[in-house]
Amino acid sequence: MAVYTHVPAEDMDRFLARYDVGSLVSAKGIAEGVENSNYLLETTQDRFILTLYEKRVDEADLPFFMDLLDHLAERGCRVPRFIGDRQGRKLQQLGGRPACLIEFLTGVSVTEPTAAQSRAAGIALGEMHRAAADFAGRRRNALDPAGWHDLATRCGADFDAIAPGLGERVRQELLWLDAHWPADLPSAVIHADLFPDNVLMLGDRVTGLIDFYFSCTDIRAYDLAVTHGAWCFAHDGSAYHADRGAALVAGYDVAFGLSEAEHIAFPALCRGAALRFLLTRAYDWINTPPDALVTRKDPLAFLRRLDFYAQATLPELLGR
Ligand SMILES: Nc1ncnc2c1ncn2[C@@H]1O[C@H](COP(=O)(O)OP(=O)(O)OP(=O)(O)O)[C@@H](O)[C@H]1O
Numbered sequence: 001m002a003v004y005t006h007v008p009a010e011d012m013d014r015f016l017a018r019y020d021v022g023s024l025v026s027a028k029g030i031a032e033g034v035e036n037s038n039y040l041l042e043t044t045q046d047r048f049i050l051t052l053y054e055k056r057v058d059e060a061d062l063p064f065f066m067d068l069l070d071h072l073a074e075r076g077c078r079v080p081r082f083i084g085d086r087q088g089r090k091l092q093q094l095g096g097r098p099a100c101l102i103e104f105l106t107g108v109s110v111t112e113p114t115a116a117q118s119r120a121a122g123i124a125l126g127e128m129h130r131a132a133a134d135f136a137g138r139r140r141n142a143l144d145p146a147g148w149h150d151l152a153t154r155c156g157a158d159f160d161a162i163a164p165g166l167g168e169r170v171r172q173e174l175l176w177l178d179a180h181w182p183a184d185l186p187s188a189v190i191h192a193d194l195f196p197d198n199v200l201m202l203g204d205r206v207t208g209l210i211d212f213y214f215s216c217t218d219i220r221a222y223d224l225a226v227t228h229g230a231w232c233f234a235h236d237g238s239a240y241h242a243d244r245g246a247a248l249v250a251g252y253d254v255a256f257g258l259s260e261a262e263h264i265a266f267p268a269l270c271r272g273a274a275l276r277f278l279l280t281r282a283y284d285w286i287n288t289p290p291d292a293l294v295t296r297k298d299p300l301a302f303l304r305r306l307d308f309y310a311q312a313t314l315p316e317l318l319g320r
């Protein structure tokens, strides 16, 4: 479920009247996603996504996301632009929430990616990094190592209610990452959440990258590590698919590539990425009632990835 704020048709009509986009033909709530309310709108001219920002996205960050997506789209990346009304305003209020009208992109997200689709995702990520290289905006990553420590503290004793010994495992991993986290790799604007559900595809072709609401300035190769953890395992983390890992990295190499220092740091970056999603999922697991309408994501699926990364060899991860 992801329609928290219901917007009556009359309000939707008045909202659309500010834009030059035709008049409303239909509006359907989109079930996928957990953070914002999303509607698919059809007008007499085109299709659009209407997003109402609920609690996670800070309104003050929206100009960064808007500028980034304009910048990427101008350089040929398939990303959804925010649409301005007749006065050029992209940020509106609707149903008491900040709201934006966004370009609709075709495609569907895959749940079990193939190696060919992983390669396409790697190419799209590399192209995004190339296009973002001259983007001047900056946004701090709240989910950096300091943010992981903070989340772990907030989960505290509740970790062990998820799995016995999880709290100690997290503490040990944080110590390891504090000692091994790379200090001087190139930093850039990254997506930071490029899971398969944030990539639209038709067959083996990427038709869109969406959900940039975690994008921030951080270690560029960390973005590939996040994507590796998201694309190259069975959903529950129980098996690593080496063919997808090799294809993802090969695709990234075609479009951008890793330096020697980034290669060497890659296992540590993958461990950090796995811990980041373990922690946010654990925090949500603890703080979302089991009967809430949103489906809680399993933190242990990322503990299994972490266990894999802690013993994997570099050739296993990179396919060479
Ligand atoms: N620009 C777009 N074009 C086409 N479909 C889109 C677009 N943006 C979002 N969607 C659709 O809406 C769904 C939810 O969007 P999104 O992932 O941004 O939501 P969210 O609430 O931020 O979710 P989460 O953070 O949990 O992924 C997507 O899975 C996709 O099906």
Ligand SMILES: N[C@@H](CCO)C(=O)O
Residues within 6 Å of the ligand: 193, 195, 277, 280, 281, 297
């Ligand atoms: N991609 C995240 C959720 C949204 O950021 C996860 O699977 O935990």
